[in-house]
Amino acid sequence: MTEEEIVRYLRGNPAFFDRNADALAEIVLVSPHSRRTVSLQERQAELLREKIRAFEMRLMELLRHGADNTVLADRLLRWSRDLFLEHDATRVPDLIAESIQQQFAVPQVALRVWGVAPVHGDAPWAQGATEEVRQFADALREPFCGVNTGFEVAAWLPHPEQAVSLALLPLRALEPAVTVTRTGQALDSPATIGLIVLASPDAQRYTSTMGTDFLLRIAEVASAALSRLR
Template sequence: MNTTNPITEDDIANFLANTPEFFERHSQVLASVQLTSPHGNRAVSLQERQAEMLREKIKGLEHRIMDMVRHGNENVIIADKLQRWARSLLLTRSPADLPERIAHEIEVQFSVPQAAIKVWGVADEYAHAHWAQGVSEDAKIFASSLTAPFCGVNSGFEAVTWLAQPAAAMSLALMPLRTGVLNSPSPAFGMLVLASPDAQRFESAMGTDFLERIAELAGAALSRLRA
């Protein structure tokens, strides 16, 4: 008997995995193996334990499929809202009406409690509008520094003062406005702010794909206001 290199469980497992004909020659072994059921202390056969494991795996896959279906349905609903919002911009004839229309339709279509927008560097004919005034150079520099929507708690951003009820803004989404894609190096010519009294509505870990699409569409629509 070789005691220098005793047989280990790994050796046995490798042997059985690489010698499937062993069970053909010793079929009685499969029938005699008894395991403990995870649903109690009773002993079950190997085949029954395998069936239980398979049922558990199927149940896990069913849960994953249901999650995928649920997320898919949610994405369809959001995409429909985005389409209706974009349609409202296309139906807005006067460029001067676009900033307020963009903010208002976001509140309506996406159930956002508050939304506001500021645009700078506009043509002279729009310079008197309230949405083209009251933005500091620091806020403009901050908007240009964003290459993706900022989501998080309200920590005293200037953009909060653009809202009708600044004190009710617990969480924010700040979106720079550019004529091109959101992450382009070109300076922003505006910023859109969304706010909620729910501190978890706009959190730092949330996905921003739809917010990016909103910002890019809004930037493209508002490019008609630029000087």
């Protein structure tokens, strides 16, 4: 018989060791931990303990992630509250950057907004976004996270030379743009109205493999707060 046939037989005959209890007691194995000889029952107990330890470690990891998510959610709520309480619309862009830096411990934050009302056209946060930057932001379907390879937007930061990793959050209008076609009106995707730059000297702070759901929520809230400037 092959090993596979023996395994199939034992699985199909669970009462085998009930009928052959002496054989069960005689089977001995080598423990991978102590290298000593143990009975089959002892080896089964070791395997169960290993599975329990693996489950406990997984549970602790899930609890840790849950606690981290709760902290992030609380910070997001406090940040959103600060934006709601600001009555001066011209202060909102600076407040977004300052609050992100404080609430989420981001070393450097910069923000630019375009397409604003003429009264806001001379504000510092409405300057410096070139056509190439706007096209780049418009092409981002989700936040970009990764190493700074010489992005133009890094120049917006107070200390661009310290920006090793970046997160780039495109900001979009709340409503999609409307274009008129030969067959009538058509809705396009929401227009891009700005870009938030998060920077860190730590190369692992923003990586291409990290999740972006939380960054998307930040971009959505910021976009809503900036709608007063249009």
